[in-house]
Amino acid sequence: MKTPALWSAQAHMPSIIDRQIRVVSAQGAYLTTDKGSRLFDGTSSLWYSNIGHGREEMAQVAYEQMRTLDAYHVFGRYTNDRAVELSEKLVDIAPMDNAKVILNSGGSDAIDVALKLARRYWNHIGRKTKTVIISREHSYHGLHAYGTSVAGLDFNREGYGTDSLVSGTERVEKHSTTAFAEAIERIGAENIAAYIAEPILGTGGVHPPQEGYFEEIQKMCRDNEILFIADEVITGFGRTGSMFASTRYGLQPDIVTFAKGVTSGYAALGGIFVAPRLWQPFFERNANAPIYRHGTTYSGHPVTAALALKNLEILEQESLIERSAHLEQVLSNSLSEIESHELVASTRVGGLLGAIELRDIAQAEVITDQLLDLGFISRPLRGNSVQISPPFISTDQEVRSLVEAVRYLLDDIQPARIRA
Structure with missing residues (x-):
């Protein structure tokens, strides 16, 4: 198979060649891929899409x-x-x-x-x-x-x-x-x-x-x-x-x-x-x-x-900094609800920046890959953690839904494997 011309940043190229996600458009807090998938930008790309994508002005x-x-x-x-x-x-x-x-x-x-x-x-x-x-x-x-x-x-x-x-x-x-x-x-x-x-x-x-x-x-x-x-x-x-x-x-x-x-x-x-x-x-x-x-x-x-x-x-x-402060509380509340999960080691939040640190049996890299199938983008961070840092224009429910999607994936991991 032909290898891509683009050498991607921070990438193990052999493992992503057949798995690359081509983003073709974006609007608000969502991205669209060349396969037609619509994905919530749960990381604001690399922490930066504060006002959201695709603004005409x-x-x-x-x-x-x-x-x-x-x-x-x-x-x-x-x-x-x-x-x-x-x-x-x-x-x-x-x-x-x-x-x-x-x-x-x-x-x-x-x-x-x-x-x-x-x-x-x-x-x-x-x-x-x-x-x-x-x-x-x-x-x-x-x-x-x-x-x-x-x-x-x-x-x-x-x-x-x-x-x-x-x-x-x-x-x-x-x-x-x-x-x-x-x-x-x-x-x-x-x-x-x-x-x-x-x-x-x-x-x-x-x-x-x-x-x-x-x-x-x-x-x-x-x-x-x-x-x-x-x-x-x-x-x-x-x-x-x-x-x-x-x-x-x-x-x-x-x-x-x-x-x-x-x-x-x-x-x-x-x-x-x-x-x-x-x-x-x-x-x-x-x-x-x-x-x-x-x-x-x-x-x-x-x-x-x-x-x-x-x-x-x-x-x-648009008072988006105040909006960011509000969403911090929404995120904090959502993370407090998932923190008791048996596969969650801890959660952390500071502003509209959050992380869910997982126990070893649940790999953050696997969870973030699976989140794509549910319509959410996240990234694995150091310490087996899942990143959450959406745009300031996100709705309360979108923030809650991303955390709920992580819980859904964790629930799907067999408890028997945990106790073994």
């Missing part, structure tokens, strides 16, 4: 912007109206005061720009030994070289010749402030540039922060002059019922990365918010001000920026 914005200015870069002296307008809007809603924005093409790009900036900042102010980046086990920070190196999912680093593509990275236990303190003592605060964390671990299994964890982490960062970076690529723009999880959890980061929900997936866009402490040295009006030598071709792309602006307008005008 988004297509119209892209068309109008392409007719005016299809593309131009923001390197050096050049900029464009939409990039400026978007940056000003983002600063207005940022989870930090007086921020600056660096735009790029996605979440993995955002991690690169954030971690490079952390090292560049310390180098500029004469603290050149501060280069080590500390992250958490089971974390996910994209798949560029920096993100691969700092991620706490070890399988993403396998086969590249070394433990890390970028040197000077360390990982600590995800909920342990003691582990972070021990790492500071062992490595030396004078050698640590930054600590990076997802407010809610996403791909690592949807783990919200434990009470008091980030308060203590941030204090240690302040006391030891370590930059605190919040990776909000998944959680930003309403996914946790607040515009940013940093606001919900009282975080005060030096850098915040974002992507996904900024356009709800209608265009590839990411970036970072930068606190005054970091950006001010690069904006000083003197000949010795450094250049931060980083940029991507499509940074500030006018069509992408126009789509982001429209997406943010829709979130506000």
Whole structure:
């Protein structure tokens, strides 16, 4: 049989060649395949389809912007109206005061720009030994070289010749402030540039922060002059019922990365918010001000920026962040009902982000495959967990029905196999 020309992302190609699902159209919270199947998008694609698919107003914005200015870069002296307008809007809603924005093409790009900036900042102010980046086990920070190196999912680093593509990275236990303190003592605060964390671990299994964890982490960062970076690529723009999880959890980061929900997936866009402490040295009006030598071709792309602006307008005008907060409670209630199932180890929810962790006899990968036959899309996450993170426009019943479909499949597993 002929092999496909497209090499799919994060795929074991031999096992999917005969099983690929070709999506041909989408509307609202549903996708349609070339076989005519209509599937509820229970993961918002890769966590991003917040406003839903197929919105005519988004297509119209892209068309109008392409007719005016299809593309131009923001390197050096050049900029464009939409990039400026978007940056000003983002600063207005940022989870930090007086921020600056660096735009790029996605979440993995955002991690690169954030971690490079952390090292560049310390180098500029004469603290050149501060280069080590500390992250958490089971974390996910994209798949560029920096993100691969700092991620706490070890399988993403396998086969590249070394433990890390970028040197000077360390990982600590995800909920342990003691582990972070021990790492500071062992490595030396004078050698640590930054600590990076997802407010809610996403791909690592949807783990919200434990009470008091980030308060203590941030204090240690302040006391030891370590930059605190919040990776909000998944959680930003309403996914946790607040515009940013940093606001919900009282975080005060030096850098915040974002992507996904900024356009709800209608265009590839990411970036970072930068606190005054970091950006001010690069904006000083003197000949010795450094250049931060980083940029991507499509940074500030006018069509992408126009789509982001429209997406943010829709979130506000339709009160979709409030809707997300409401659906969190619907999801939480549904998960509490399935948690007593004998094949469920635990459930977790943080915003409109949920996970059902299964006992070993029920494999999340099998369950998510079987959900397709019932009309639902989900994904297996680390820890044998089933992901639930639907669009903000979903109905209460659609959220409940996805959880009920998981229960239906678990009920079909023979109890005798469980007791054997």
